[in-house]
Amino acid sequence: MVCMRSRLGMETYTPAQLNPQLILLAEWVRKEAFLHQMVQVPVWILFYVIQGQFQYQIGKHEGVAGPDDLLLCPPHTQFHRHMIRPSTFLIMNFNWFSPQGERIESDRQLVPSPVGKFVIQDMQRLASTYLHFQKLVDRIDSFALERRNFLLQDLWQLYTWEWDCAQRDLREQVDDPLMKRAEQLLRHHAMGRLSLKSISSELRLSAVQFTRRFKTVYGTSPTDYVTSLRLSKVRTLLLETQLTLNEIASQCGYENGLYLSRVFSQKMNISPSQYRQSHHL
Known part of the structure; x- marks a missing residue:
């Protein structure tokens, strides 16, 4: 994924591209009332609701938050909340930085923007993340x-992935049999030697036509699509095997572990070794 530029001239990023730096992690258990009905702070605020219910208003976003909901409030934004039922929740204050080190303070730089209430569909993964956060609440x-920063980054990776999958499902409703065939070819050859030129020739398209048409349907270029398939398998092998990076590279279409490490670090904002270690909590 690459950053884009908004209509206002600001660089925009997916949440998965940003580097979070956690400032505060706290857990409240069956809290009956908020000490302050409104807060406004210079950092991002993330709530993860475990139990209970409360009303909220974050800028133009308002509603009721309940179990398994997540709330995100940008810096310098009024966050109104009123307890309906005693609630248990995690609260995180953090800063967000772009890959270039720029501090991100506006939701207008996020595409997609999770500001307000959002949900994670993978409930098992979310519950696991919560348990890991719980273990780290009192540790400094x-x-x-x-590990706290890694877990927060992993949460945004999951959010962005689910959003991307939902968008892809919508795009796949477009009736383009040729691009569906292209997607099947890419998926079939992704872990081996892959020539986009040969695939475009098989489809009787030029490389430019193939890339443009594929991106129209799937929202990403053929090259980036293959990279996402490969890195998905890389992550699985890092977590479920003890294979070396060179061995993983040979199974995922990369020439060697050094090149794989470079691609992984660029796309995931973390090295393969750090990714493996951080999941072995």
Whole structure:
């Protein structure tokens, strides 16, 4: 994924592209009332509701938050809340930085923007993330601080992935048999030697026509689509096997572990070794 430029001239990013730095992690259990009905702070606020219910208003977004809902409030934005039922929730204050080190303070730089209430469909994964956060709430050692940031980054990776899948499902409703055939070819050859030129020739399209048409249907270029397939398998092998990076590279279409590490770090904002270690909590 690459950053784009908004109509206002600002660079825009997916949440998965940004680097979070957690400032505060706290858990409240069966809280009966908020000490302040409105807060406005210079950092991002993330609520993960476990139990209970409360009303909220974040800028133009308002409603009722309940179990498994997540709420995101941008910096310098009024966050109104009123308890309906005693609630248990995690609260996180954090800063967000672009890959270039720019501090992100506006939701207008997020595409998609999760500001307000949003949900994660993978409830099992979300519950696992919550349990890991719970273990780290009271720890302030360097290991815990690093893992907190990783878990928060992983949450945004999951959110962006689910949003992308939902958009892809909508795009796949477009009736384009040739591009569906192209997607099947890419998926079939993704983990081996892949020539986009040969695939475009098989489809009787020029490379430019193939790329433009594929992106219209799937919202991403053929190259980026193959990369996403490969990195999905790489992540699985990192977590479920003890294979070396060179061995993983050979199974995922990369020449060697060094090149795989470069691609993985660029796309995931974390090295393969850090990714593997961070999941072995």
